[in-house]
Amino acid sequence: MSQPRKLRVLTFSTLYPSSVRPGHGIFVETRLRELISSGQVESRVVAPVPWFASTDERFGEYALMARTPASEHRNGIDVVHPRYVLLPKVGMSLAPLGMYLGARAAVQKLLDDGFDFDVIDAHYYYPDGVAAALLARHFKKPLTITARGTDLNLIPAYTLPRKMIQWAARKAQASIGVCSALMDVLRQWQVPEDRLHVMRNGVDLQRFHPVPQAQARESLGLQGAPLLMSVGYLIERKGHHLAIEALAHLLPRFPQARLVIVGEGPERQNLQALAEKLGVAAHLSMPGAQPNTELYRWYSAADIFILASSREGWANVLLESMACGTPVVATDIWGTPEVVSDPVAGRLVKERSGLAFARELTHLLAAMPDRALVRRFAEGFSWEATTQAQLQLFGRLSASTQANAQAQHPGAVDA
Template sequence: MVLSDHYLTFVKDQVELLAKTFAHTDVYVRYHPATEISRVLSIPRLKSFRKDSLIDRTNLPGNVSIHPTPLFYLPCDHQFKRVGERYYNTVKNRLQRSGAYPDLVHAHFIWPNGFVGAMLKKEYGIPFVVTAHGYDIYDLPFRDAEWKERIEAILNAADVVITVSNSNRECVERLNVTAPVKVVPNGFRHDQFYPMGTETCRKTLNLPVDRKILLSVGNLVEVKGHTYLIDAMSEVVRERMDVLCLIVGRGELKHRLEKKISSLGLEQYVRLVGGKPHSEIPLWMNASNVFVLPSLRESFGIVQVEAMACGKPVVATKNGGSEEIVTPGKTGLLCDAADPQGLAESIVRAIDAPWDASAIADEVGPYSWASIGKEISWTYSSLI
């Protein structure tokens, strides 16, 4: 059994890769049934939690079943703390009705999915693995004493704790956790992300062939740092005017970012192109000259690995995850987070630098799912 927040791409890829090692895999996808409440209360953040937008069943193996699991709560910390028991009861009731109990539970994100996994282990003795992906380990346990206690309890209930980066593991080490901890990064699909002809991809996407294209991919939320990227572009265009920055993603900051682009007079240099299907992202990456990740915080940042797999240099901030992936001067450049001037300087340098696309693509070979899957499969085998 897999427990996940939405059917995130890195979870979907992992499930599809490992499904062949099991007779059957049930994936419980937690979602917020907020279509109507978001319309009535005008809460943009909730609109992304609609059931129909969460489940990508493309190429789903026949032995994998997806169970959309609604969990309603108001978007505030107090409410979020109280959802664990309700979520567990929902999953437990479904299991009891089916009579099919899993041989192993893998929960992605500690809360509330990890709580459900811990309870299933306690009640039924099912081996339990939890992956700490991001805010659930660098943010939640350090908000207050209550969060710290419950996150520690979940991690200590696990047979194995997986984190996706060394920076995440350092967060675990700041807690009172005795369960074994392994660093297993997210992977990329090497059959989708590989070098393609830049001009061909640009023509397919109807993009100009005579511009230096910068690409950023990520939800339009504060932590992704797009506001600093837009500020940086106002500096970049002082140096050269043949640039075009494309930001792929959707989110609550769309209108604010659009206003910022307009106020800085960057309409010809920065475009918000909206969210795109993950299967289309390789085209956008191959159409670019440089990939930019301006995040304030990243646990790992799979998009930069995917860009490098396409042979593209990465300009990233020192955000916790990128320092483990980007090798300055070889696969990209690093700069301080929340520093538009430093980001602009790095972007200009990256545009002008001679990069070896093949060497960049080769560098991320160990992050392919073919390699990462072996480590996860071994973990499962050791517990069953």
Template sequence: MRIAMFTDSYLPSKDGVVTSILLTKQELEKLGHEVFIFAPEPWDYRDRESGVYYFKSRGFKSYPGYMIPMFPTNKCEILRELNVDLIHTHGLLFMGLRSMFAGRTLSKPVVVTFHTMVTDAAKYYARIPIPDWMTNRLFWIYLRELLERADAVVAPTDAIRTELLNYAPDMKRIEVIPTGVDTARFSPANDGSEVRNKYGLDGEKVLLHLGRIAWEKNLDLVLKGFRKLSAEDRDIRLMIVGEGPAKKHYQKMASELGIEEKTIFTGFVPDADLPQYYAACDAFTIASKFETQGLAALEAMASGKPVAGIDYRAVAELVTPGQDGFLFDDSPDSCADAMSAALSSGEDVRKNARRKAEAFGMEKSAVKLVDLYKYAVEHKANGH
């Protein structure tokens, strides 16, 4: 099969969507399929990759590093020349629209993966002050049209599938296909001593948060929970790995909470070094209600680390309390308790976390995706 993947974000930007695309492309190519990436052009021309088809774009001022592909293109002609069998969009906004236009123009099936709860994030980046209820309603009117026009929809978790069915009940087909995790790369066998030495963490208990530092990630709760926990145990450190538009805000908040000396903001970490950072921690924490799957939590579990996570959406579906991690609600006290339980959990919890991650095999996910592709192609060929 020849598959065109459309995305609103791509390298050098790094987020869960980009990770999912790279892993999926890798596994599909192992199965003998051809994958072509269509993405917004990067800000710096030197970041362009050969073999990627770029849309002329402009920077998104509210979110540095992200580009908006808002200009006319000849991509339909390119898709026709490539003779693709199917278009798979991982973007819901500009690229979602472009994928539908291209699919209609070329009579090709379109599959949509719902990676991002854009309704949850929109309020943080809107250029015009609009009431939350209005933003939410307008986005879902658009998203319903997108999802119900697609030949098939992929939801990363059952929680997201249920939510999408509430808003777009007339989707032609929706399947739960999580992004697989590389359990060879993220493993309990990895050595995190170099990272610990770098930050002077020998003898300390390390709690890790890894991902984009953005307002929708609910890092406020992590910091407030950590303040309570660190007051009870002085040997605990919080390591926050990543970059993002809210980094300065959270650095200031850590200072105001009096935990600045116990909190490490590492900044950007190269993808190749991430396994060492997971290996360096004793437990992983995530408070984001924004997640549709929670790939970072899954990578931590593959590394044999228990997760202290928010009891909401995808994270609540991933973590089994007391077995491979612990869940908390919106209160700092609950968050602190779950973090403490994760840090003090025994070897059985760590082994269970690893087993949970092993169930998310990359090849298994790719095979399920190919089956859905075949359905979409046949569905389109039959005139539906």
């Protein structure tokens, strides 16, 4: 007796790693890898990249995009990177159309090569989700769009993108939020409740695991009492400047305190200047971006992890830190209370200021949870529930599509 064929999922997102940007959008890849590991799904990835002419390193991220291969095989998954035109100044408004036009031929080639996918699974509502909605309409395929944070808590502040996001939400058979707060946005837009699904990100408990703190510190050449850690892209909304301000407030009470900020980005010089201004530069380390596979050592070395963001959907770094046994202090925003939902995990900060973070850091330092208990809390956030929820959703959409096709063409047999 023949086995039923696997669900065929076309994953569509600009937030997907590549050989030249291996840490970019790794959470999308991780969710897909966990889904494929169920043995019930096969997938191809279409990850569009803006066209850029030069690979000269002077152009930074744009040069990396130019060096991205047209196709590659990553962790057992075939990925194509079609180019699309992103014009200066008007690019934000035209990006969905450009992305759709750039990706359409790549999707058609997948079909021509025999990958007749059951569903388009898009990540990030704008511009990716809007472009995916155009693709779904063109190829007559069901669509799911996953909202991840700024796509619904920032971009809708702009009128035209908001209208396009609302159109895509109406066209999608399902919207997925990595936290409940993101789905509340779509509820306010009267998107039908049966199309709204919360599927939180999990944490890779094998990759992010505790190592003895002293061992981790020695291997990284770190010291501090306490040792504070912040990880993320160096931009204003990640709040690294608030971690520096908090450090300045803590030093009179904890003169051996040290802050490590792991990451790269345009705010690096401003952060260093702020540390100099506040007189804490000698207590600050900025080792740059680190491979995702090595972050467990940095988390394990820290006493407390700080996330002072102004906006987050579902912050993976919080779970990564907890999985390494390190409690967190984070801004009380959007999906973060759904992550830091128990005192053993850490503290939430309602007022986004350096002083407020310093207060909560002091309170946590006075009553530090056992690191083994922090790890145990994180173990409740495996990927299993999200994988099963995806299988049910994609299976239902595929069955509905096949039923409609058979109703229109009674003699058709699924391949």
